[in-house]
Amino acid sequence: MTAIKINGKKPRRGLSLLVVIFAGLFGCGGTHVGGGLLDKGHAGAMEKTRSGVEIWTQQCGRCHNLRSPDEFSYAQWEVAVNHMRVRATLTAADTREILDFFKAAAPGIAAVPKQ
Amino acid sequence: MKASQAGIILCAATIAVFGISTVVARDHTAPKPADTLTHQENDSLQKQVNEEKSAQTETFESLDFLNKRIDEAQTRVRQDKAGENRVLIAGDASFAYTVSKGSPSSMSAGVAPLVLWRLGSGLLFEGAFDIGVSNDQSGSGVTGFDLTLANLTYLLNDYVTLGAGLFVVPLGVHHNHFDPPWISPLTDDPLPFGDNGIAPGSGIGLFASGAVPLGKAAFNYFVYITNGPRLVTDDSTAAGTLNFNNFDDNNDGKTFGGRLGARPLPELEIGYSLQYGLVAPPGFGHVGALLQGADMEYRRDVTVLRGQADFRSELVFSNVDRATYGPSASTPFAPLTFNNNRGGGYVQAAYRPWMVNDAFVRNLQMSFRYDWLYAPLEAPGGDRENRWSIGLNYWLRPTIVVKSSYEFDHATVNPNSYAVVFLVGIGL
Numbered sequence A: 001m002t003a004i005k006i007n008g009k010k011p012r013r014g015l016s017l018l019v020v021i022f023a024g025l026f027g028c029g030g031t032h033v034g035g036g037l038l039d040k041g042h043a044g045a046m047e048k049t050r051s052g053v054e055i056w057t058q059q060c061g062r063c064h065n066l067r068s069p070d071e072f073s074y075a076q077w078e079v080a081v082n083h084m085r086v087r088a089t090l091t092a093a094d095t096r097e098i099l100d101f102f103k104a105a106a107p108g109i110a111a112v113p114k115q
Numbered sequence B: 001m002k003a004s005q006a007g008i009i010l011c012a013a014t015i016a017v018f019g020i021s022t023v024v025a026r027d028h029t030a031p032k033p034a035d036t037l038t039h040q041e042n043d044s045l046q047k048q049v050n051e052e053k054s055a056q057t058e059t060f061e062s063l064d065f066l067n068k069r070i071d072e073a074q075t076r077v078r079q080d081k082a083g084e085n086r087v088l089i090a091g092d093a094s095f096a097y098t099v100s101k102g103s104p105s106s107m108s109a110g111v112a113p114l115v116l117w118r119l120g121s122g123l124l125f126e127g128a129f130d131i132g133v134s135n136d137q138s139g140s141g142v143t144g145f146d147l148t149l150a151n152l153t154y155l156l157n158d159y160v161t162l163g164a165g166l167f168v169v170p171l172g173v174h175h176n177h178f179d180p181p182w183i184s185p186l187t188d189d190p191l192p193f194g195d196n197g198i199a200p201g202s203g204i205g206l207f208a209s210g211a212v213p214l215g216k217a218a219f220n221y222f223v224y225i226t227n228g229p230r231l232v233t234d235d236s237t238a239a240g241t242l243n244f245n246n247f248d249d250n251n252d253g254k255t256f257g258g259r260l261g262a263r264p265l266p267e268l269e270i271g272y273s274l275q276y277g278l279v280a281p282p283g284f285g286h287v288g289a290l291l292q293g294a295d296m297e298y299r300r301d302v303t304v305l306r307g308q309a310d311f312r313s314e315l316v317f318s319n320v321d322r323a324t325y326g327p328s329a330s331t332p333f334a335p336l337t338f339n340n341n342r343g344g345g346y347v348q349a350a351y352r353p354w355m356v357n358d359a360f361v362r363n364l365q366m367s368f369r370y371d372w373l374y375a376p377l378e379a380p381g382g383d384r385e386n387r388w389s390i391g392l393n394y395w396l397r398p399t400i401v402v403k404s405s406y407e408f409d410h411a412t413v414n415p416n417s418y419a420v421v422f423l424v425g426i427g428l
Helices: A013-027 A040-048 A048-062 A075-088 A090-103 B004-029 B038-082 B172-179
Strands: B087-100 B103-120 B122-136 B142-155 B161-168 B203-212 B217-226 B255-265 B268-276 B288-302 B307-325 B335-352 B364-376 B384-397 B402-409 B416-428
Touching: A013 B103, A048 A090, A048 B142, A075 B103, A075 B122, A075 B161, A090 B203, B103 B142, B255 B288, B307 B384
Parallel strands: none
Antiparallel strands: B087 B103, B087 B416, B103 B122, B122 B142, B142 B161, B161 B203, B203 B217, B217 B255, B255 B268, B268 B288, B288 B307, B307 B335, B335 B364, B364 B384, B384 B402, B402 B416
């Protein structure tokens, strides 16, 4: 069996193990959904605002578990998300995408068909 | 047969045939019964029924549409009513039971309401309070009520937000992001951010902040001017420390600071922060304090681990100009002069296997933290403190967690100690 060499030296076993661990942790990650909170009831809203869902789970889920979209009305989400835009220095574009998702998912706003 | 007989028979036969034919013909032309339709009538009626069914379906769809429009209009009316829904009360609450070496075990509780008010387009108010109970020196029960946040912000445009008031100072990110008990995976603050820490919590002043996207990455900034901390000069047990509750400024020198952050990946944020200001009271001399912080947060789901991994680390440095802390009328003590450089930090990891099928296991969370705080040994209260903490949490809901932790504290001057803490953290 031919040994793998880097710069003429065999890599250290500890270094290899570290690479494998980091590859496993950071390279094989699944979709970030922030604690698996999303249920099938929000699937429609998710389809409509795919990028909003991703941004919501990534930006909000980076610090804390995600609250259910049902927890607040859309008007309340507007207050909360704009507050977090300041507190967590979110970009304005991300804030709008997140609010678009809540507009589709939060209670209080009916999905009105276009005429 | 005679010819006359044959004629009679023929006549009779002819009459019979014509008679039958007439009857048959009468049967064909007889009026139809009232409940019988022709094919044409049947088709016509069927067409009418189909048209009416179609019209009925359209009516139902229209009604459904109208109902939705009415619901939406009612919702908008409710939302636009003054005093409703523009205010959101959030915040956190906690209940804890602490067993620590050298102290009686004790239970405690507190609540920190956060009031968010959207005053208009782009105008937001944020207010927060810490409400807790304790005993005063005489043993009487007292309720503490501290105003921790009260600021007004204006979203000027996509890249600039302006604010004024009492706000969270972003020296590092622990107080800004991870402070609430339902967010932090452990039961208390890391040492540099604790009660005797070296990082400020909030300050009164002005700030500007914003974020700029760059592809999938984003950069953010936060700059501020505040009253700044107050240098303790006349307390023999705390001389040289910074008191961050400097709400009535003790000098004319203001403190400037800021934080620059980068999110190269959506799951990762790194940042550097600093602040500088004059901190001594009038007559004490020119003493400046430079605080610096570096932070890293990474949190994502890891399929191979069937759960969520969470890494956080921060470093904080405090450099206060060399000064001599002398006696005062209230607290006489021998003059002390020392280099006042302090440092601290923490490394923290948490894991929650939320992807496993077992409902109990996926709500568990394990956490680990190593934190430290170094203060000059020649300073009052100076020590080199290192602490190891392990935690096991159970999430009842995404915003309600039951936490437990064991902490072992090793110090150079003070005796080693340990603590076991149980805490319920609630996000309101």
